[in-house]
Amino acid sequence: EAAVTQSPRNKVAVTGGKVTLSCNQTNNHNNMYWYRQDTGHGLRLIHYSYGAGSTEKGDIPDGYKASRPSQENFSLILELATPSQTSVYFCASGGTGGAERLFFGHGTKLSVL
Amino acid sequence: AQSVTQPDARVTVSEGASLQLRCKYSYSATPYLFWYVQYPRQGLQMLLKYYSGDPVVQGVNGFEAEFSKSDSSFHxxxxxxxxxxxxxxxxxxxANSAGNKLTFGIGTRVLVRP
Structure with missing residues (x-):
């Protein structure tokens, strides 16, 4: 079974601090995604990547950066965290074929105080 | 841009009863459509997907969904x-050609009563 691992599982950060959320996949998938999940909004796409070295802006990229240093790893970076970024963040990976299913990690619960 | 509407935020059903969850999409051409499920404290898992062919698709655990182009629905x-x-x-x-940049609805929480 495909595996996507996120770390940390829970994070408490202070306003203005830097936060890095990490994601590792062992599926050898080219595509990786970062979503945030909020009540009333479902999942919204922040950044995604088509392969090592590439990052693309999703639907809500403001306040976030992404980094894809390798096929396996995809990080989400909050340079100056704000309370509005308190959310649950999900990483996912997927293949490049049409209508490929996404494999999700268990999520990272981030609280910015 | 594409969008998805799930009009029911919460649905409660009794065990053994039937279930239908509604989904309406907005996109000018034929999209890729998916249903995902999220169990407590877990990530999402795909139940089924549709792109073309038979409008009724079968998924895991006895779920099925029906695509209707005229109604822009995927219940x-x-x-x-x-x-x-x-x-x-x-x-x-x-809505992209690779079918892998997804727009999600807000979700429907289902509670099954014993």
């Missing part, structure tokens, strides 16, 4: 639910 159904089907269900649409 999810299950004939007889089990308590373990309690979860949040998300409809999703992708």
């Amino acid at each position: 999810l159904r299950k004939a007889s639910v089990h308590w373990s089907d309690s979860a949040v269900y998300f409809c999703a649409v992708s």
Whole structure:
């Protein structure tokens, strides 16, 4: 079974601090995604990547950066965290074929105080 | 841009009863359509997907969904639910050629009463 691992599982950060959320996949998938999940909004796409070295802006990229240093790893970076970024963040990976299913990690619960 | 509407935020059903979850999408051409399920404290898992062909698609755990182009809908159904089907269900649409940049609905929380 495909595996996507996120770390940390829970994070408490202070306003203005830097936060890095990490994601590792062992599926050898080219595509990786970062979503945030909020009540009333479902999942919204922040950044995604088509392969090592590439990052693309999703639907809500403001306040976030992404980094894809390798096929396996995809990080989400909050340079100056704000309370509005308190959310649950999900990483996912997927293949490049049409209508490929996404494999999700268990999520990272981030609280910015 | 594509969008997805799930009009029911919460649905409560009795064990053994049938279930239908509604999903309406907005996109000018034929999209890729998905249903995902999220069990408590877990990530999302795909139940089924549709792109072309038979408008009724079968998924895992007895779920099926029916695509209607005229109605712009992709409703999810299950004939007889089990308590373990309690979860949040998300409809999703992708409009790019690779079918892998998804827009999700807000989700429908399903509670199955024993």
